Amino acid sequence: MKARLVVFLFVPVILLTLCPQSSGRVDWDVKKTLKLEKTPVDVAVSLNGRWVFVLTAQGSILIYSGDGRLEDEIAVGKHVDGIKVGPEQDILLLSSRKNKTVEILVLDFIQNIDVSNSPFKGPADAAVTIAVFSDFQ
Structure with missing residues (x-):
């Protein structure tokens, strides 16, 4: 009787250790x-995945491109947590438990276009540049 009990108890243990586990992986x-020089508090990613926003304990938002380059820094205040x-994709919500507020930030990403070798009319150092994309149909 004791031998049957010992076998009955050890067989499941042996089977569980020898059989491969089929749990999800x-x-x-x-x-x-x-690598940040400031302490991160919160992180958000833009809807299109192009921007990573890192809120820091020092009261600023670090804006990184999707490939990890620091593009800009915005001072928002230490109250934002x-x-x-x-x-x-251009709207960021900033919450503050201390002030009991939610700020809606609208971002406008400015892109520089290199026009140095493009044809132009007028003086090359004009204050305004007008780009004409005439190859659209």
Whole structure:
């Protein structure tokens, strides 16, 4: 009787250790690590994935491009303790528990266009540049 009990108890243990586990598995790898000089508090990613916004304890938002380059820094104040991306890619929501507020920030990303070798009319150092894209149909 004792022998049957011992076998009955050890067979499941042996089977569980010898049989491969069929539980779900997730493989992961760190794609990139952003080295910051300031302490991060919160992070948000734009809807299109082009921008990473890092709220710092010093009261600023660091704006990184999708490939990890620091593009800009915005001072928002130390009262801001949370950020979320809004319903559009150019809207950022800043929350403050201390002030009991939510600020809606509208971002306008300015892109420089290199026109140095492009044809132009008028003086080359004019204050205004007008680009004509005439190859559209």
